Amino acid sequence: MTDSRRRIDARSLRALAHPLRMRLLEMLRLDGPSTGTHLAARVGESTGTVSWHLRHLAEHGFIEDVPERGTRRERWWRAVVDPRDLHTSEFRQDPEARGALDVYMHEFFRQQGERLLESFADADEMGPEWVRARIASDWSGVRLTVDQLADLNRRVVELIHEATRGPEQPGAATVVLQFQSFPRRPKDGTASADPSETTEADPPTEPDEDSR
Secondary structure, three states: OOOEEEEEOHHHHHHOOOOOHHHHHHHHHHHHOOHHHHHHHHHHHOOOHHHHHHHHHHHOOOEEEOOOOOOOOEEEEEEOOOOOOOOHHHHHOOOOHHHHHHHHHHHHHHHHHHHHHHHHHHHHHHHHHHHHHHHOOOEEEEEEEOHHHHHHHHHHHHHHHHHHHHHHOOOOOOOOOOOOOOOOOOOOOOOOOOOOHHOOOOOOOOOHHHHH
């Protein structure tokens, strides 16, 4: 599988690591092109403030102008279709980038939680088939080696790429895919439990509506 994704460097990270910029970028990615005036109304900020942040995002290649839709009085903006990777290990030893990394990660996970809560709040507006198809699951506490975790992550990403490549299918809608997997350091000062003393629950084949 060819990976054409572009990594975020320290300069781009510092430019993006602002709660309002990240929110504006997310809106453009999820909801499509928009104007500074419309975005300002959505976030409750002045048009001038939002326009300044949009130009900053454009300078660093996160968004771009849509000249065919703009006018002399109003510019349209769209997110650049260019998924980017952020490797946090590259910035943790950089004092200048570490602060930006902390801001970015806190806002990133806040946005993810907000999207998940929105999904539950909007359930009545979705068709029943979409409610049945969605899932929010937690398999915390499983025991894996570093190699097993890396292989699991690789396979999940490959499945996502397989499902999203190619032309858009009839009936397609915007879907939020969230995936996290990470080791947890014991918080009680003891070593991790012996694998022989732990059991792994069988994952549900089809979660009921209350678990989604």
